Amino acid sequence: QSVLTQPPSASGTPGQRVTISCSGSSSNIGTYNANWYQQLPGTAPKLLIYYSDRRPSGVPDRFSGSRSGTSAYLAISGLQSEDEAVYYCAAWDASLTGLFGGGTKLTVL
Amino acid sequence: EVELVESGGGLVQPGGSLRLSCAASGFTLSSYAMNWVRQAPGKGLEWVSYISSSGTTIYDADSVKGRFTISRDSVKNSLFLQMNSLRDEDTAVYYCARDAGTNWDLDLWGLGTLVTVSS
Numbered sequence: 001q002s003v004l005t006q007p008p009s010a011s012g013t014p015g016q017r018v019t020i021s022c023s024g025s026s027s028n029i030g031t032y033n034a035n036w037y038q039q040l041p042g043t044a045p046k047l048l049i050y051y052s053d054r055r056p057s058g059v060p061d062r063f064s065g066s067r068s069g070t071s072a073y074l075a076i077s078g079l080q081s082e083d084e085a086v087y088y089c090a091a092w093d094a095s096l097t098g099l100f101g102g103g104t105k106l107t108v109l
Numbered sequence: 110e111v112e113l114v115e116s117g118g119g120l121v122q123p124g125g126s127l128r129l130s131c132a133a134s135g136f137t138l139s140s141y142a143m144n145w146v147r148q149a150p151g152k153g154l155e156w157v158s159y160i161s162s163s164g165t166t167i168y169d170a171d172s173v174k175g176r177f178t179i180s181r182d183s184v185k186n187s188l189f190l191q192m193n194s195l196r197d198e199d200t201a202v203y204y205c206a207r208d209a210g211t212n213w214d215l216d217l218w219g220l221g222t223l224v225t226v227s228s
Contacts, residue, residue, distance in 0.1 A: 002153070035214045037154070044204055044221055045146075045154060050214035088154055092213040096168045098144065098156030 004028065004089050004101035011107040017077040020104045022089030024070050028099055032092040034072035036065055039086045039103075048087070049074060076106075084108045111135035111217065113205050118222030125195050125226070131188040131205030131219055139183040142208035144215060145190050147201035147224075157203070158190065173199075195226045 005023040012018040022034060029052075036049040047056050049065035052072055062080075066073045072089055089101040117129040131143070145157040158179040159168040167179055178191040188205050202223050206215035 033212050035212060037215075039154075044218040045206075045215075046218070047209075047214055047216045050209070050216075051212040054211075056216060086153075090154075090156075090213070090215075097170060098146075098159065098168075098213060100146075100154040100156060103153040 002102040003093070003099050004034075004091060006087075006089055006101040006104045008102065009105050009107065011109055012076075012079045013109045014079055014081065016079045017075060018079055018106065019076075020074045020087055020089075020106070022072045022074070022101050024072070024089075024091055024099075026070055027094040028070075028091040029067065029072050029089075030070040031094060033067060034065070035090045036063075036072075036074045037088045037090060039088065041085070045088065079108055081108050113207065113217060113219035115203060115205055115219045115222040118203065118224045120225045120227065121195055122228050123196060123226055126191070126193045127195065127224060129190040129192065129203055129205075129222060129224070131190075133186045133188070133207075137183075138181065138186045138188060138207075142210065143179075143181065143188045144206045144208060145177075145179060145188075146204045146206055146215070146218075147199075148204070148221075149198075149201040152201075155201070159208070160188070192224070195224075197226050200224060200226045 033052040037045040039045045052067035053065045202221040204221045207217040209216040
Protein backbone atom coordinates (compact mmCIF):
# COMPACT_ATOMS: atom_id res chain seq x y z
CA GLN A 1 0.00 0.00 0.00
CA SER A 2 1.47 3.33 -1.12
CA VAL A 3 2.03 6.24 1.25
CA LEU A 4 0.74 8.50 -1.54
CA THR A 5 -2.88 7.56 -2.22
CA GLN A 6 -4.41 7.81 -5.68
CA PRO A 7 -7.69 6.45 -7.02
CA PRO A 8 -6.97 3.28 -9.02
CA SER A 9 -9.02 4.40 -12.00
CA ALA A 10 -10.55 7.42 -13.69
CA SER A 11 -12.41 7.94 -16.93
CA GLY A 12 -13.81 10.58 -19.21
CA THR A 13 -15.05 11.18 -22.71
CA PRO A 14 -13.12 13.08 -25.39
CA GLY A 15 -13.11 16.81 -24.71
CA GLN A 16 -13.95 16.43 -21.03
CA ARG A 17 -11.90 17.60 -18.06
CA VAL A 18 -10.66 14.95 -15.63
CA THR A 19 -8.96 15.46 -12.28
CA ILE A 20 -6.81 12.90 -10.46
CA SER A 21 -6.02 13.32 -6.78
CA CYS A 22 -3.01 12.29 -4.72
CA SER A 23 -3.18 12.34 -0.95
CA GLY A 24 0.03 12.51 1.08
CA SER A 25 1.19 14.03 4.32
CA SER A 26 3.15 16.93 5.79
CA SER A 27 6.40 14.99 5.39
CA ASN A 28 6.11 14.65 1.63
CA ILE A 29 3.65 16.63 -0.50
CA GLY A 30 3.16 19.16 2.30
CA THR A 31 6.87 19.99 2.30
CA TYR A 32 8.37 18.90 -1.00
CA ASN A 33 5.48 19.36 -3.41
CA ALA A 34 4.49 16.72 -5.93
CA ASN A 35 5.46 15.56 -9.39
CA TRP A 36 3.30 13.72 -11.89
CA TYR A 37 4.31 11.10 -14.45
CA GLN A 38 2.49 9.66 -17.42
CA GLN A 39 3.18 6.07 -18.42
CA LEU A 40 1.77 5.00 -21.77
CA PRO A 41 1.37 1.25 -22.31
CA GLY A 42 4.71 -0.49 -22.77
CA THR A 43 6.80 2.65 -22.31
CA ALA A 44 8.90 4.31 -19.64
CA PRO A 45 7.35 6.98 -17.43
CA LYS A 46 7.47 10.59 -18.61
CA LEU A 47 7.61 13.68 -16.39
CA LEU A 48 4.36 15.60 -16.82
CA ILE A 49 4.24 18.09 -13.94
CA TYR A 50 6.90 19.04 -11.39
CA TYR A 51 6.89 21.17 -8.25
CA SER A 52 3.11 20.62 -8.14
CA ASP A 53 2.21 23.02 -10.94
CA ARG A 54 5.08 23.43 -13.40
CA ARG A 55 5.13 21.89 -16.86
CA PRO A 56 8.33 20.74 -18.57
CA SER A 57 8.80 22.08 -22.06
CA GLY A 58 6.88 20.08 -24.61
CA VAL A 59 4.04 19.09 -22.28
CA PRO A 60 0.72 20.45 -23.61
CA ASP A 61 -1.00 23.07 -21.47
CA ARG A 62 -4.02 20.76 -21.32
CA PHE A 63 -2.16 19.22 -18.39
CA SER A 64 -2.07 21.22 -15.18
CA GLY A 65 -1.23 20.55 -11.57
CA SER A 66 -2.07 22.05 -8.22
CA ARG A 67 -1.52 21.45 -4.54
CA SER A 68 -3.68 22.06 -1.51
CA GLY A 69 -2.09 21.27 1.81
CA THR A 70 -0.93 17.66 1.70
CA SER A 71 -2.80 16.74 -1.48
CA ALA A 72 -1.89 17.24 -5.11
CA TYR A 73 -4.09 17.23 -8.17
CA LEU A 74 -3.55 16.58 -11.85
CA ALA A 75 -6.11 18.01 -14.25
CA ILE A 76 -6.40 17.08 -17.89
CA SER A 77 -8.67 19.26 -20.00
CA GLY A 78 -9.81 18.62 -23.56
CA LEU A 79 -9.33 14.89 -23.00
CA GLN A 80 -7.93 13.01 -26.01
CA SER A 81 -7.71 9.30 -26.76
CA GLU A 82 -3.91 9.45 -26.59
CA ASP A 83 -4.17 10.53 -22.94
CA GLU A 84 -5.16 6.98 -22.03
CA ALA A 85 -2.34 5.94 -19.71
CA VAL A 86 -1.43 5.34 -16.09
CA TYR A 87 -0.66 8.50 -14.11
CA TYR A 88 1.58 8.46 -11.04
CA CYS A 89 2.10 11.13 -8.45
CA ALA A 90 5.46 11.23 -6.69
CA ALA A 91 7.15 13.16 -3.93
CA TRP A 92 10.30 13.14 -1.88
CA ASP A 93 9.75 12.39 1.80
CA ALA A 94 11.47 13.79 4.89
CA SER A 95 12.45 10.22 5.78
CA LEU A 96 14.90 10.50 2.84
CA THR A 97 12.95 8.22 0.58
CA GLY A 98 11.27 8.67 -2.76
CA LEU A 99 7.58 7.90 -2.93
CA PHE A 100 5.24 7.05 -5.78
CA GLY A 101 1.50 6.77 -5.64
CA GLY A 102 -0.10 3.52 -6.69
CA GLY A 103 -1.06 4.92 -10.06
CA THR A 104 -4.35 5.91 -11.67
CA LYS A 105 -5.37 4.20 -14.90
CA LEU A 106 -7.15 6.74 -17.08
CA THR A 107 -9.62 5.41 -19.63
CA VAL A 108 -10.94 7.59 -22.43
CA LEU A 109 -14.43 6.32 -23.19
CA GLU B 110 20.64 12.84 -28.58
CA VAL B 111 20.12 12.97 -24.83
CA GLU B 112 19.33 9.48 -23.55
CA LEU B 113 19.88 6.83 -20.91
CA VAL B 114 20.35 3.19 -21.80
CA GLU B 115 20.18 0.45 -19.17
CA SER B 116 21.79 -2.97 -19.52
CA GLY B 117 22.72 -5.97 -17.42
CA GLY B 118 19.30 -7.43 -16.69
CA GLY B 119 18.54 -11.11 -17.01
CA LEU B 120 17.49 -14.27 -15.22
CA VAL B 121 19.14 -14.98 -11.88
CA GLN B 122 18.45 -17.49 -9.12
CA PRO B 123 17.30 -16.39 -5.66
CA GLY B 124 20.33 -15.42 -3.60
CA GLY B 125 22.29 -14.49 -6.69
CA SER B 126 23.81 -11.22 -7.84
CA LEU B 127 23.52 -8.94 -10.82
CA ARG B 128 25.04 -5.60 -11.80
CA LEU B 129 22.99 -3.13 -13.80
CA SER B 130 24.50 -0.35 -15.86
CA CYS B 131 23.01 2.87 -17.17
CA ALA B 132 24.97 4.66 -19.89
CA ALA B 133 24.29 8.32 -20.50
CA SER B 134 24.75 10.05 -23.82
CA GLY B 135 24.25 13.62 -24.90
CA PHE B 136 24.90 15.06 -21.45
CA THR B 137 27.35 14.81 -18.55
CA LEU B 138 25.98 12.36 -16.01
CA SER B 139 28.14 13.73 -13.19
CA SER B 140 26.23 17.02 -13.31
CA TYR B 141 23.07 15.35 -12.08
CA ALA B 142 21.79 13.31 -9.18
CA MET B 143 20.50 9.95 -10.40
CA ASN B 144 17.98 7.37 -9.30
CA TRP B 145 16.99 3.77 -9.89
CA VAL B 146 13.26 3.07 -10.03
CA ARG B 147 11.71 -0.35 -10.58
CA GLN B 148 8.38 -1.72 -11.71
CA ALA B 149 7.29 -5.26 -10.97
CA PRO B 150 5.22 -6.94 -13.72
CA GLY B 151 1.76 -5.36 -13.81
CA LYS B 152 2.51 -3.19 -10.78
CA GLY B 153 3.30 0.44 -10.04
CA LEU B 154 6.55 2.34 -9.76
CA GLU B 155 8.84 1.83 -6.78
CA TRP B 156 11.83 4.05 -6.00
CA VAL B 157 14.96 2.01 -5.28
CA SER B 158 17.98 4.24 -4.79
CA TYR B 159 19.35 7.80 -5.13
CA ILE B 160 22.89 9.10 -5.58
CA SER B 161 23.90 12.76 -5.56
CA SER B 162 25.82 14.36 -8.41
CA SER B 163 29.06 14.12 -6.44
CA GLY B 164 28.36 10.56 -5.34
CA THR B 165 28.80 11.46 -1.69
CA THR B 166 25.12 11.18 -0.71
CA ILE B 167 23.22 7.93 -1.19
CA TYR B 168 19.72 6.95 -0.09
CA ASP B 169 18.14 3.53 -0.46
CA ALA B 170 14.64 2.15 -0.08
CA ASP B 171 14.21 -0.04 2.99
CA SER B 172 13.33 -2.97 0.72
CA VAL B 173 16.84 -3.02 -0.76
CA LYS B 174 18.95 -1.57 2.03
CA GLY B 175 22.04 -3.67 2.71
CA ARG B 176 21.57 -5.68 -0.50
CA PHE B 177 21.76 -3.12 -3.34
CA THR B 178 24.49 -0.53 -3.91
CA ILE B 179 24.21 2.42 -6.25
CA SER B 180 27.38 3.95 -7.71
CA ARG B 181 28.55 6.11 -10.58
CA ASP B 182 31.61 6.51 -12.80
CA SER B 183 32.18 9.95 -14.28
CA VAL B 184 34.82 8.67 -16.72
CA LYS B 185 32.41 6.10 -18.16
CA ASN B 186 29.50 8.57 -17.85
CA SER B 187 27.56 5.73 -16.30
CA LEU B 188 25.44 4.76 -13.32
CA PHE B 189 25.42 1.31 -11.73
CA LEU B 190 23.31 -0.80 -9.40
CA GLN B 191 24.97 -3.78 -7.74
CA MET B 192 22.25 -6.16 -6.59
CA ASN B 193 23.13 -8.95 -4.15
CA SER B 194 21.06 -11.50 -2.26
CA LEU B 195 18.32 -11.22 -4.84
CA ARG B 196 14.79 -12.32 -3.94
CA ASP B 197 11.76 -13.29 -6.00
CA GLU B 198 10.18 -9.93 -5.15
CA ASP B 199 13.06 -8.08 -6.83
CA THR B 200 11.74 -9.22 -10.20
CA ALA B 201 10.99 -6.03 -12.12
CA VAL B 202 11.94 -3.70 -14.91
CA TYR B 203 14.66 -1.42 -13.57
CA TYR B 204 14.81 2.15 -14.86
CA CYS B 205 17.55 4.68 -14.32
CA ALA B 206 16.24 8.23 -14.13
CA ARG B 207 17.90 11.63 -14.09
CA ASP B 208 17.02 14.10 -11.34
CA ALA B 209 16.51 17.56 -12.81
CA GLY B 210 17.28 19.02 -9.39
CA THR B 211 14.22 21.16 -8.65
CA ASN B 212 11.98 18.86 -6.66
CA TRP B 213 13.18 15.28 -7.14
CA ASP B 214 11.73 15.66 -10.59
CA LEU B 215 12.93 12.79 -12.78
CA ASP B 216 13.06 14.37 -16.22
CA LEU B 217 14.84 11.69 -18.25
CA TRP B 218 14.26 7.93 -18.07
CA GLY B 219 15.84 5.00 -19.82
CA LEU B 220 13.81 2.24 -21.47
CA GLY B 221 14.52 -0.12 -18.59
CA THR B 222 16.11 -3.54 -18.19
CA LEU B 223 14.23 -6.60 -16.96
CA VAL B 224 15.53 -8.52 -13.96
CA THR B 225 13.90 -11.89 -13.29
CA VAL B 226 14.68 -13.70 -10.06
CA SER B 227 13.54 -17.29 -10.26
CA SER B 228 14.78 -20.80 -9.68
